[in-house]
Amino acid sequence: MFLEPAQLNFSPASLPHGFVCHQILTDHLGRPVDYVFYDVNPAFEKMMGLSRDEVVGTRVSQLPVGEDMHVDWFSLYQMALEEGSLSFEGPFMVGEDRYRVTAYGGMPGFTVALFHELEPDEGEDPILEEREAVFSKVFKHYPSLPLPGGEGLSMAVYYQPARLFGGDCFEVMKTQRFLLFYLGHISQESPDCALLFSLIKETVKRYLDRFPPDTLRPAYLLQDLAAHLSLDIGSEYDIRIFLGFLDLDSRELKYSGVGFVEAPFLSRGEGAQIQLFLPHLSRSSYSLFDSPSFPEGRMVLTPATTLFCTTQGLLEEQALGERYGERLSRLCCHYSHLPPARLAQRVIKDFQSFHDTSQPGREDITFFVLQLDPLSSASYSLELATDFQELKRLRQELWDWVPDLQGANSLIICLSELVANAMEHGNRMDPHKRVTVDIFFSQGCYHVQVEDEGEGFHWQEVRDQPLELEGETPRGRGIAMTQLFCDALSYNATGNRVTFTIETHLGGV
Amino acid sequence: MKLEPDSGRVILPEVVDLTNALDFEKALQSLYEEGSGTVLVDCGALAMIDSAGLGRLVLYQKRLKENGRELQITNVNNDYIKHLFDMIQLHRFIPIQETT
Numbered sequence: 001m002f003l004e005p006a007q008l009n010f011s012p013a014s015l016p017h018g019f020v021c022h023q024i025l026t027d028h029l030g031r032p033v034d035y036v037f038y039d040v041n042p043a044f045e046k047m048m049g050l051s052r053d054e055v056v057g058t059r060v061s062q063l064p065v066g067e068d069m070h071v072d073w074f075s076l077y078q079m080a081l082e083e084g085s086l087s088f089e090g091p092f093m094v095g096e097d098r099y100r101v102t103a104y105g106g107m108p109g110f111t112v113a114l115f116h117e118l119e120p121d122e123g124e125d126p127i128l129e130e131r132e133a134v135f136s137k138v139f140k141h142y143p144s145l146p147l148p149g150g151e152g153l154s155m156a157v158y159y160q161p162a163r164l165f166g167g168d169c170f171e172v173m174k175t176q177r178f179l180l181f182y183l184g185h186i187s188q189e190s191p192d193c194a195l196l197f198s199l200i201k202e203t204v205k206r207y208l209d210r211f212p213p214d215t216l217r218p219a220y221l222l223q224d225l226a227a228h229l230s231l232d233i234g235s236e237y238d239i240r241i242f243l244g245f246l247d248l249d250s251r252e253l254k255y256s257g258v259g260f261v262e263a264p265f266l267s268r269g270e271g272a273q274i275q276l277f278l279p280h281l282s283r284s285s286y287s288l289f290d291s292p293s294f295p296e297g298r299m300v301l302t303p304a305t306t307l308f309c310t311t312q313g314l315l316e317e318q319a320l321g322e323r324y325g326e327r328l329s330r331l332c333c334h335y336s337h338l339p340p341a342r343l344a345q346r347v348i349k350d351f352q353s354f355h356d357t358s359q360p361g362r363e364d365i366t367f368f369v370l371q372l373d374p375l376s377s378a379s380y381s382l383e384l385a386t387d388f389q390e391l392k393r394l395r396q397e398l399w400d401w402v403p404d405l406q407g408a409n410s411l412i413i414c415l416s417e418l419v420a421n422a423m424e425h426g427n428r429m430d431p432h433k434r435v436t437v438d439i440f441f442s443q444g445c446y447h448v449q450v451e452d453e454g455e456g457f458h459w460q461e462v463r464d465q466p467l468e469l470e471g472e473t474p475r476g477r478g479i480a481m482t483q484l485f486c487d488a489l490s491y492n493a494t495g496n497r498v499t500f501t502i503e504t505h506l507g508g509v
Numbered sequence: 510m511k512l513e514p515d516s517g518r519v520i521l522p523e524v525v526d527l528t529n530a531l532d533f534e535k536a537l538q539s540l541y542e543e544g545s546g547t548v549l550v551d552c553g554a555l556a557m558i559d560s561a562g563l564g565r566l567v568l569y570q571k572r573l574k575e576n577g578r579e580l581q582i583t584n585v586n587n588d589y590i591k592h593l594f595d596m597i598q599l600h601r602f603i604p605i606q607e608t609t
Contacts, residue, residue: 388526388527389528391527391528395524395557409593413557413559416526416557416559417559420526420527420559420561467597469567469598469599469601470571470602471567471568472568472571473564473568474561474565474567474568475560475561475564478559478561480560481559481560484596484597485596
């Protein structure tokens with residue numbers, strides 16, 4: 001038998017369970033500020049001990065109910081924002097009675113919830129477990145996944161909120177040619193975090209909408225964030241945050257932050273590790289609302305650079321007298337050549353072994369890895385005056401340029417020797433003459449040429465001499481030493497141009 | 510380049526190359542002429558040394574040995590410097606103390 005829809009006697013009023021429909025109140029920027037009871041059914045009236053007239057049209061915040069009630073609605077709204085339609089279940093207390101709440105956020109601007117009364121012997125733990133799983137799901141949707149892509153860079157994020165309510169927030173977004181990312185930590189894990197994170201996200205987006213990308217400054221954004229949040233929610237929250245703008249064209253990273261246990265660090269390929277420094281960034285005594293200022297740092301990220309940012313969850317874990325933070329920087333440096341996703345996996349695996357468990361712990365753990373692709377090919381030219389002081393400039397510029405640090409030391413030692421020879425034996429220290437260095441990097445191999453303006457020399461006599469450490473003279477070992485660190489060293493017939501190669505994958509230092 | 514005559518020690522800067530090799534030579538000459546016993550070359554800060562710097566090391570080792578003395582390298586921290594010394598087998602001519 002089929003019934004016409006009109007014959008169906010199905011309305012919230014007939015439900016045996018408490019029913020409530022909330023209208024979401026937002027401020028002029030569309031942010032949730034409160035909820036109005038739009039409709040309730042008789043079961044809900046009975047449950048609350050309030051009549052429909054007393055309830056409908058009233059704000060949630062005006063009802064004499066426990067704080068838990070607000071928690072669920074705000075979380076629900078967040079879920080609705082993130083996924084359009086979601087439901088969750090959680091315990092809700094009215095006096096001594098316990099209810100299971102099932103809520104839906106499918107309609108724009110409204111939420112609906114059903115209250116199913118629990119028997120006294122119905123266990124609480126399964127509900128808590130469910131609730132925890134749902135909140136975990138909500139928090140996992142904070143970062144905008146998938147991460148925005150960018151040519152020549154890759155990223156990975158690990159985001160594990162703490163039990164029930166995470167204290168970490170995180171976001172990566174792209175606006176024109178800039179990549180914006182931030183990691184935040186709120187010291188108390190409370191239901192308010194859900195709203196707070198939403199406010200941070202919206203405030204950042206509004207800032208990006210207001211200003212042209214070229215004028216974006218992380219320090220100004222943090223000032224803006226502190227000002228707006230203190231107006232919206234008061235300034236009692238302890239918020240730590242690191243924020244970076246990466247110019248995807250120039251690769252310049254501008255960053256600012258406050259109150260991190262340890263500043264983010266970056267590895268330039270093998271070995272070189274730099275910790276981003278700012279006066280208030282790693283001062284744990286400051287937070288967003290009480291920092292006297294927001295200093296800003298800038299750094300151009302070279303190819304193959306890996307940036308690692310983490311909130312304090314990883315850093316503060318301790319085992320056998322060691323802080324994981326100390327181990328983390330060594331680990332990231334060692335594995336900085338791995339793609340971000342693999343590096344993130346490696347960190348979690350290591351953290352589990354540090355923790356001596358198969359689980360990464362129940363605390364907030366959030367970290368972000370950004371890596372610039374190594375260059376497949378690059379070229380570099382430099383003209384030097386005939387002056388040994390120019391060797392310093394040469395080395396400094398090379399360190400800033402080298403696309404693959406694996407062979408950087410070999411490159412620098414060889415060039416130091418051969419450029420010095422070109423100045424001394426080629427140009428005979430004539431200050432009017434120049435030395436030209438040309439480097440082409442391709443597929444892991446440096447092809448280098450050094451040319452002077454001199455008349456050349458009898459290179460055949462010295463090119464293949466082995467390095468002799470014994471001897472009366474302190475000089476004359478440059479070419480022999482160079483031969484140890486490069487391949488295919490050869491001169492032109494005149495002897496004023498030398499070429500050599502360094503293959504980085506063969507283990508150049 | 511810091512000279513500690515009392516302990517027969519010269520502390521190298523971050524870079525020793527053609528631009529400061531003569532300063533290094535003067536420091537070694539001073540310890541050679543005025544000191545006695547072992548000359549210590551502290552490489553704690555050293556990150557780059559070229560053939561001109563290495564040439565001074567081996568030259569003064571030879572001179573000191575001729576006088577029954579010795580030059581020793583100490584406090585090598587930098588991986589690149591360790592690798593360089595290893596490549597040229599410097600330990601065959603100059604004792605290299607383990608990092609303390």
